[in-house]
Amino acid sequence: MKDVESEKKKLILNRGLVQEKIGTTPKTEKVNNAVFEWLKESEKLIEDEENLKTRTEAEIPDYDCSFAVVQWVLCSNHEMRYGMYNEMLKKMKVLNTNSEPEPFSTTIxxxxxxxxxxxxxxxxxxxxxxxxxxxxxxxxxxxxxxxxxxxxxxxxxxxxxxxxxxxxxxxxxxxxxxxxxxxxxxxxxxxxxxxxxxxxxxxxxxxxxxxxxxxxxxxxxxxxxxxxxxxxxxxxxxxxxxxxxxxxxxxxxxxxxxxxxxxxxxxxxxLGPLSNDEAWVLLKKYSGIEDEPSSDILNVAHQIVFECEMLPGTIKEVGSSLKSKPVVEWKVSLDNLRHPMARWQIFISFRGKDTRYSFTGFLYDALCQGGFKTFMDDGGGLHNGDQISPSLYNAIEASRLSIVVLSENYASSSWCLDELAKILECKQLKNQLVWPIFYKVQPSDIRDLKNNYGVSMTNHEQELGSDSERLQKWRSALSEVSGLSGQTYKTDGCVVYTFIY
CATH class of the missing domain: 3.40.50.300 (P-loop containing nucleotide triphosphate hydrolases)
Structure with missing residues (x-):
């Protein structure tokens, strides 16, 4: 039984080493099932030995005395239990010998x-x-x-x-x-x-x-x-x-x-969009085109990748439909991507960080529930650097009404200002409707470029220069929208109900 105790101590030590090695296994590797089976068997054997030892100690008055143990063993009533100790000793020796299963782990x-x-x-x-x-x-x-x-x-x-x-x-x-x-x-x-x-x-x-x-x-x-x-x-x-x-x-x-x-x-x-290179690889896979400098399709194909907004599902759908098709059909597909059917009744322009998960989010849900086809940028894929994707411009052009949520930090975003300039351009050229909502700001703040609007435009001027044509468009757009008939709200609660009903 003393041999069993000694072998158990070795097993406990090996168990700790295996557990430590599991903890340091790289995330790129999977610990093999044999290791966990070894741990499971070791833990059960250690537990069984502890239980048997407890029962034995209760029967031997002086467990630490070798003579007392020998007397207990010689008693015929305990021969079976002595055999159990021998069996445990054999199993422990086997487990200690095989404490490092090979391979310990494999690459995932x-x-x-x-x-x-x-x-x-x-x-x-x-x-x-x-x-x-x-x-x-x-x-x-x-x-x-x-x-x-x-x-x-x-x-x-x-x-x-x-x-x-x-x-x-x-x-x-x-x-x-x-x-x-x-x-x-x-x-x-x-x-x-x-x-x-x-x-x-x-x-x-x-x-x-x-x-x-x-x-x-x-x-x-x-x-x-x-x-x-x-x-x-x-x-x-x-x-x-x-x-x-x-x-x-x-x-x-x-x-x-x-x-x-x-x-x-x-x-x-x-889950974000692909990089341009990744999107190009995917389009080539599904469309079957090659990087041939003389190909008339290549230029159109690169534009299609951009219009698909680097989204793999869209690229797969478009690419598969164009496999083995002539360049004229590629051009038709590109035109369809750039100029989708007028499918939006309302376009919402807003500063995401200000109102996406509060006022504008509630407004969008209420409009949809009211049966209005409403476009709201969901926060990714429609901007490239500081430029807006053509798909976003297309959505503005395809809408009958644009709601502009003019919040405190609206003018700090070059994207928002580009949207606003495009919205007012469509108002003039396509007779589209524009509804400004002055959300926690006054129209005079926008018209006179006061408070946050003044700070934002000063920052843009420092970046672009006072003679920038883009900056002048923004100033003109802010001045125009501040004079349009709209609504001024200081709280979130009433605007959704008022607008829908």
């Missing part, structure tokens, strides 16, 4: 490995994927949100990340359900139930939610992916725990960060 495959179809893990995908995996392993994160523009590749990425999380043994089961606009709890429940081969005994929404909740609890480590969330949904109404209990986590995708906030996501991760 690239994202492409987890995709069922063609996929290139460009830099935005890699960055978002790494952040998602960290969040999925964080015990403080039960709801994680991935947000990005339509066509940014969110759906593809979360499916791949789900497979990777399963490979890394973070989850046992991955479930996927599409939410989309006007979510229906029972339809989402059906998608989850189909994945689990689950049958509902009662067909009420509440009963179905209880059935799903009970099933998820029995599974343990499960990841529920909810794709294309466009408004707040109650997870408990579907049957999904929202507190991370029982190892269940939720990963959702949405087009705007605002929905991540509404869903109480503890981690909110953006």
């Amino acid at each position: 495959p690239a994202l492409e490995y987890f995709s069922s179809g063609y996929f290139v893990s460009f830099e935005p995908m890699k960055e978002a994927s790494d952040r998602l995996i960290v969040a999925l392993q964080d015990n403080n994160c039960s709801i994680i949100g991935l947000y990005g523009k339509r066509g940014s590749g969110k759906t593809k990425l979360v499916k791949i990340v789900g497979e990777k999380a399963k490979y890394l043994n973070i989850f046992d089961v991955i479930l996927f359900a599409n939410v989309s606009k006007n979510p229906n709890a029972m339809r989402i429940q059906d998608e989850i139930a189909d994945s689990l081969n689950l049958k509902f005994k009662r067909n009420t929404e509440v009963a179905r939610a209880r059935t799903i909740s009970s099933e998820l609890e029995s599974i343990g480590r499960v990841l529920v992916i909810l794709d294309d969330v466009q408004e707040k949904i109650e997870l408990e109404d579907i049957g999904i725990p929202n507190d991370g209990s029982n190892g269940c986590k939720v990963l959702l995708t949405t087009r705007r960060q605002r929905e991540c906030g509404l869903m109480d996501c503890q981690s909110q991760i953006p």
Whole structure:
């Protein structure tokens, strides 16, 4: 038994070394399952020995006396237990001999490995994927949100990340359900139930939610992916725990960060557009064109990449439609991207940092609920440096009414001022309507360039020069908009109701 005690001490030491090595394993590598099996066996054997030792000490008056132990062993009633000690000794020696399984870890495959179809893990995908995996392993994160523009590749990425999380043994089961606009709890429940081969005994929404909740609890480590969330949904109404209990986590995708906030996501991760070079590689893949200097298509193709706003989903759709097509069809496609059909009734111009998640966000939601087709830049992809994308200009031209939310810091943004100049140009040339909302500012502040508006224009003048044509357009636009009939509001509450109703 003393030999068992000595071998156990070695095993405890080796267990600590293995645990330390696991902690220092690079994130790019996966610790092999054999290592965790070794740990599991070691911990069980140490626990079994401790339990057996406790029972033995209770039966031997002087456990530390070798003579007393020998007397106990010679007693026929204890031969079986002595055999158990010998068996433990053998197992401990084997585990100590094999305390460093080889290979200890293996390199985690690239994202492409987890995709069922063609996929290139460009830099935005890699960055978002790494952040998602960290969040999925964080015990403080039960709801994680991935947000990005339509066509940014969110759906593809979360499916791949789900497979990777399963490979890394973070989850046992991955479930996927599409939410989309006007979510229906029972339809989402059906998608989850189909994945689990689950049958509902009662067909009420509440009963179905209880059935799903009970099933998820029995599974343990499960990841529920909810794709294309466009408004707040109650997870408990579907049957999904929202507190991370029982190892269940939720990963959702949405087009705007605002929905991540509404869903109480503890981690909110953006998926940005591709770089110009990455977008070009993708277009060549789907369209089949080559970098031939003599090709008439190349110049048009580069412009198409820009108009697609570097979004992989949009590039795939456009590129695939143009495969093996003549240059004339490429030009038609480019023209369609630049001049989409007039699909917006209202365009909202605003300073994002001031009002995106408060006044303007509420206004946008109210307009949409009121049946108005409303365009609001969702915070990325429509600006290139200090220049506005042609797609944003197209949206202004395609709108019947522009609402300009003139907040305190509106004039500090060159993007906002360019938008305003374009809006007033369309007012003159296309007879479009313009509705200014003076949000926590007075029209005189804008007309006379006082307070923040004066400071902002002075800063622009220092950067561009007093003779800048662009600066003069901005001054003229601010003067004109300050004289238009609009509304002045000091609080958020009444404007939405007043405007819609």
